[in-house]
Amino acid sequence: MLNLIPALRIKDVTIFDLLNQEFYQGEFLFFPQLAAYLGKVAAIPEMDAREIGMLSELVYLYAKLHISLQEKSMADEGFCGSVQMPVLIGDLFLGRFYRFLAESEKEVCLPVYMDFMRQMNGQQVDGLLEHPRTESRTSFCPLLVRKTAEAMAVFAGAQADMQQTLETAAEQYRQQHWDSVQGRQVTSLSALEECLQAEEI
């Protein structure tokens, strides 16, 4: 099993205790499973594919938390769980992404993820400028799926045609599986641990 569970612990508590946030089982499974699938397409070692899946998962969690922020004031109930903690824990996931990138020796993929972050943050700012008072948020999932395929291609040293194949395969996978992500809600680390073990992630 890859090291996702420790990444969700913060000293003596877990992210589920600190955030007013809904998490779904599929959210923790999607990127590792996507990476495992793409790894087979790209014929790269399974562990490397899983590690890229883990990188995308950490980036997903970071982006999800920062995009989910509410515009509340300090006086509002839930400011801590809806604004303050998502900022800090999102930053924490980003730090853990960088650490895992270095540990797994996947630095070659860094520019791909950097590009995701630039585009994603730029898109969110554009969305806020266009609709400053709405709660709508631009979906970043298709972009991260594409970047996961690109990271895989870069790691494999693939040519442009293979990268195109991977991106197409990734997008098809997203269309088939992303809608089912919001299935079972996860509210504790032990429940998530069980489900990740069952899926051998």
Next chain:
Amino acid sequence: MLKIFELHGIKERLSEVEQYLEQALDFPHPAIRESALNTLHAGGKRVRPAFAIMTASMFHNEKNIVPLAAALELVHMASLIHDDVVDQADTRRGKPTINALYGNRYAIHVGDYILTRAISIIQQQPNSSRLLQIMAELSIEMSLGEVEQLRSTFDIHQTVEDYNYRIDRKTALLMATSCQAAAVASGATEAEIDIFYKIGYNLGMEFQIRDDILDMEQDSKKLGKPAGSDLAHGIMTLPTILVLQKEFPEKAELIQLIQDRFSGGQQQVDRAISIIIEQGGLEDAAVYAEGYLKQGAVYISQLPDFSLKKLLLHGVNYLRERAY
């Protein structure tokens, strides 16, 4: 600019860092560029780049260190933008914060965008793999420190160790990392890297304790934010923690004010500050700050001779005397 940074050789490099920062923040995205440049132009002490330059000077690498020094400042800038959302600060350095102008979400994305730029710069430096690891650890520890700070607001039972855990991660580590990263990028030995890390750490601890003292003793105009703003937000800094360890007639009143979360407004914050000052909280905290400063000087003295060493030792005194 702090006087210490007007020392020979540092000021000139800091000007180069400033120019580099201007270019680095010239983003293609116009709204993000404007917010980032406004934050840059609001000023700042540029302590972290200065530490990096001082470190690199021992290896005659000041010129090459400019991009890394700028990246360290960008990491700091991004973390301040996020801090302002977390603290719901309306002003910083006397100017409106990004979150006050455009909202929390906007500010967070701008901070993230700036951080991405910092990492891109770091990736282009010598020993980038090691630097990336150092920055990853820093980023994790800074977030953990902030989470702990949030979890411990208005907790009157905090100890000096709890405080050290927080400020260590809030400030000292970035200072330590600035020295460490500059030493790594300059090809220093492991022993040299270690000494520079310790210098940065000790001076960083001193810097934050001094900041916490100034937060209580200076007026809002000088600070660029309301006086006692940490206490008002429930952040127990060293002067408060040390005073709460004493026994004195107004202790119950001080505890009550904190536990009521200053529901009566700034007047109650002012009253709490006056009790802390009367009980010698600022002087007691200054003793701790002095201890870190002296320890930092001990580590500086362990360095081999280089052109800035004497000036650096002398310059440590400037940190003690800073007034903002």
